[in-house]
Amino acid sequence: MPPGKQPTLRQRRLGAELRKLRDRAGLSTNQAASRLGVNQSRVSNIEAGRYAVGPDRVRAIARNYACADYSLIEALVGMTGGRTRGWWEEYRGLLPHGLLDLAEVEHHAAALRVAQALHIPGLLQTAQHARALFGDAVPPLLPHEIEHRQSFRIKRQAVLYGDAPLRYTAVIHEAALRMQVGGPTVAAEQLAHLAEMSQLDNVTVLVIPFGRGAFPGSGQGLDYASGPVAQLDTVQIDTEHGSEFIDAAAQLERYRTVLDRLEALALSAEKSRALIHQAAARA
Structure with a gap:
């Protein structure tokens, strides 16, 4: 071969x-x-x-x-064989390879922990929220490119549903709740959706309020995908030039510690949901 x-x-x-x-x-x-x-x-x-x-x-x-x-x-x-013919393959040639890699990582993950300071995590976004974000990309995306990215993001969310949904924990800073992405109506719908998603048995949403002060990390988006064994965990970092994937043991340990500290700083799931509802009422 x-x-x-x-x-x-x-x-x-x-x-x-x-x-x-x-x-x-x-x-x-x-x-x-x-x-x-x-x-x-x-x-x-x-x-x-x-x-x-x-x-x-x-x-x-x-x-x-x-x-x-x-x-x-x-x-x-369990990782053997040729290229996995997942749903993301239909986007090959239409989207950056890093996005396809992220969908593949999520599909095979045993659990996912994410942290976002200024944005709602992609798997918890509404279609209109995602469209508004892509509309502000630099350099600007063409209309068909926005459509591809929006539909791709929504399809990625399938891992949170079904017979074996992904265990998902998202730590979000209160700043992300206050961002008026897409305007007041889109923002209010996004927060209502976030509160609804936080009630799924497999989804935990934790909010770090402004009053907590400093928090670890640089504020960049962080996804930590657990593998079948710890050695096969993967970290994905959002950067201006695309996704960066990390699997070195020392870095995995570092990001586990960062996420542990972020989760410790956050409000409980119940109090986080109350803060989300409060933000929605003011949107």
Whole structure:
């Protein structure tokens, strides 16, 4: 099977984790190739996510690398195969790759924790709120680009519903509740929707009020997706130039600590909902 031309984030992550196993085993790519009975370029392509591997191959790699963490091995096995043909694939070529990667991460996450200082998290936005945000993008988006991004954002929200909805915890600063995105009517509808979503069994919305003062982090959007094992967690950061994905162990620990502190600063879910209703009444 030839190497894939455009590996997804999930394929790249699988390759990166296999590379970590090789590094822990103290093996060069040549040594690993010899043990696996393949050439060096095959090992390099696998580790770059350009070559799809199956469950048996992953188990063989782990065995040859002397990995005894069976929970991790089986989690990696769950990541095997070619590109996941998820719903987001229909947007390939229409939207930046980072957005497709985010949808794929959310789809496979065991749970999701997010933090936003100035915006309502994307999975909790109404269509009109999202449209207003995209309408203010720099550089400006064309009308059809706004439509694609709006529909994509709404489709991402499906992970919060269904038979196995994603466990979702969102920490929002009160500033985000006071932003008049799209004008008073759109803002009021957004806050009503946020309060309604906060009552779902799998959704927790926590608000940090102005009175709490300083809070950790830079205020940029943060998504923390839990994997089947902690080593496979993923952090996504919003930046002006697009999404940045982080999976280094030290950084994962740092962002877990940031989220823990943010959640500790926030009001309880019940008091947060009351503050959302209060903001809606003033919108």
